[in-house]
Amino acid sequence: MLDWWRDAVVYQVYPRSFADASGDGVGDLQGVRGKLGYLSDLGVDAIWLSPFYTSPLADGGYDVADYRDVDPRFGTLADFDALVADAHALGIRVIVDIVPNHTSSAHPWFRDGLRERYIFRDEPNDWQSIFGGPAWTQVSDGQWYLHLFDPSQPDLNWDNPDVRAEFRDILRFWLDRGVDGFRIDVAHGMVKAAGLPSVGTASSVEMLDDADVPYFDQDGVHDIYREWRPILDSYPGGRMAVAEAWVASPERLARYIGPDELHQAFNFEFMMASYGAKSFRDVIDKSLAEARVVGAPTTWVLSNHDKPRHVTRHGSLARARAATLLMLALPGSAYLYNGEELGLPEVLDLPDELREDPAFLRTGESRDGCRVPLPWTRDLGWTNPWLPIPASWGELSVEAQEGDPGSTLEFYRAALRLRRGLSGDEVTWLDSPKDVLAMRRGITVVMNTGETPVPIDGQVLLASGPLGADGSLPPDTTVWLVTGE
Ligand code: NOJ
Numbered sequence: 066m067l068d069w070w071r072d073a074v075v076y077q078v079y080p081r082s083f084a085d086a087s088g089d090g091v092g093d094l095q096g097v098r099g100k101l102g103y104l105s106d107l108g109v110d111a112i113w114l115s116p117f118y119t120s121p122l123a124d125g126g127y128d129v130a131d132y133r134d135v136d137p138r139f140g141t142l143a144d145f146d147a148l149v150a151d152a153h154a155l156g157i158r159v160i161v162d163i164v165p166n167h168t169s170s171a172h173p174w175f176r177d178g179l180r181e182r183y184i185f186r187d188e189p190n191d192w193q194s195i196f197g198g199p200a201w202t203q204v205s206d207g208q209w210y211l212h213l214f215d216p217s218q219p220d221l222n223w224d225n226p227d228v229r230a231e232f233r234d235i236l237r238f239w240l241d242r243g244v245d246g247f248r249i250d251v252a253h254g255m256v257k258a259a260g261l262p263s264v265g266t267a268s269s270v271e272m273l274d275d276a277d278v279p280y281f282d283q284d285g286v287h288d289i290y291r292e293w294r295p296i297l298d299s300y301p302g303g304r305m306a307v308a309e310a311w312v313a314s315p316e317r318l319a320r321y322i323g324p325d326e327l328h329q330a331f332n333f334e335f336m337m338a339s340y341g342a343k344s345f346r347d348v349i350d351k352s353l354a355e356a357r358v359v360g361a362p363t364t365w366v367l368s369n370h371d372k373p374r375h376v377t378r379h380g381s382l383a384r385a386r387a388a389t390l391l392m393l394a395l396p397g398s399a400y401l402y403n404g405e406e407l408g409l410p411e412v413l414d415l416p417d418e419l420r421e422d423p424a425f426l427r428t429g430e431s432r433d434g435c436r437v438p439l440p441w442t443r444d445l446g447w448t449n450p451w452l453p454i455p456a457s458w459g460e461l462s463v464e465a466q467e468g469d470p471g472s473t474l475e476f477y478r479a480a481l482r483l484r485r486g487l488s489g490d491e492v493t494w495l496d497s498p499k500d501v502l503a504m505r506r507g508i509t510v511v512m513n514t515g516e517t518p519v520p521i522d523g524q525v526l527l528a529s530g531p532l533g534a535d536g537s538l539p540p541d542t543t544v545w546l547v548t549g550e
Pocket residue numbers: 124127164214250251309370371
């Protein structure tokens with residue numbers, strides 16, 4: 066199926082934290098390979114591997130030093146090939162992350178002083194880094210280079226034809242190895258407004274910002290995707306690309322999607338929405354409207370490696386499961402983040418000295434709490450994990466949850482199995498009390514975000530938590546129903 070991605074469930078693997086086959090405390094590709102049976106049982110259609118390329122890991126691998134090799138901590142190219150072969154044998158597609166906005170400062174181009182491939186100037190402008198502080202760092206001869214992220218992530222100069230040729234070749238390298246798609250990091254970056262105009266503010270920037278800024282969402286970025294799309298289309302089997310593009314409006318996002326550009330873009334609105342019937346309904350309506358403008362089904366995300374896990378964000382496991390069951394009923398594709406199927410919370414009490422997120426030092430905010438390694442067994446299953454795993458996670462481990470019908474893991478498995486029976490691009494809202502969402506998409510979905518139980522009518526397919534003794538839907542619970550009509 067060439068457009069397999071339209072309603073796919075894609076499971077994001079953060080390789081460093083997923084599974085460790087070598088026993089060195091850092092997850093690796095053989096670890097992922099060893100868990101493919103687990104992922105197949107879970108029922109995912111594809112995995113998206115966050116970067117595993119050669120890297121100093123200054124930004125968890127989003128600082129790439131060699132785009133055509135595997136960091137020794139994650140394994141080898143042979144491991145990668147074996148992983149793809151095994152995944153494909155199980156019917157699981159493989160998406161890899163591509164990081165074209167910046168390289169690592171350990172990349173040979175930067176090390177060798179190929180300044181024309183980066184953005185060097187005699188004077189900095191007023192741009193701020195997403196990770197806090199100025200977006201410019203001075204080198205020994207007095208020049209400054211641009212880094213929208215960490216100083217160890219110099220921005221590439223996409224006006225340079227060598228940069229463009231290099232990335233076309235990198236795409237082919239991984240397509241030749243059988244990957245089914247790419248997740249494009251900072252897909253709205255890369256091209257900067259001519260002359261690098263000042264923004265006129267010293268305040269730091271957010272990724273999701275309505276501001277019209279000269280370093281994001283520039284028209285020229287679309288030329289790059291028009292160069293890339295024929296490459297993807299020249300390979301058989303439905304190769305795709307999904308953009309991480311934080312842009313101001315559905316109309317701007319729509320420009321990234323289409324037969325001559327990319328297949329999908331992440332819709333982060335659902336992830337950013339506060340918990341509640343009205344907030345979720347508004348976002349769903351907006352997202353579906355956006356999908357109509359874009360001409361491709363939307364994507365849904367509740368957690369990833371950049372935001373606090375949704376158990377913690379929404380305040381409880383019950384709420385997280387309710388939100389998940391709502392998400393999985395919606396048309397489009399769903400991106401899951403490793404560990405959410407175990408109901409893992411954000412780890413809030415990591416000692417500061419163990420935090421590795423480069424943003425932490427500059428902003429005090431850290432994404433490490435959602436990157437803690439996954440517990441596989443009651444004794445956690447890791448030797449010296451790169452971030453400490455809370456001992457209490459033994460009870461959240463796969464071993465502890467497997468076979469327990471009330472567990473979050475079995476809940477995800479059941480939801481993904483039933484989801485295969487859903488179809489249709491639209492949802493119909495049904496009348497419901499305030500704090501309750503009710504919609505139909507073949508099945509009927511009811512979510513209670515209020516404080517009192519509500520009656521429901523129909524045959525229960527799956528509920529995100531126990532129903533009341535009288536069959537009512539308790540607070541913070543979602544149910545899938547087969548109803549008369
Ligand atoms: C977005 C990635 O998801 C994030 O983890 C990374 O820090 C930035 N892009 C920079 O590459």
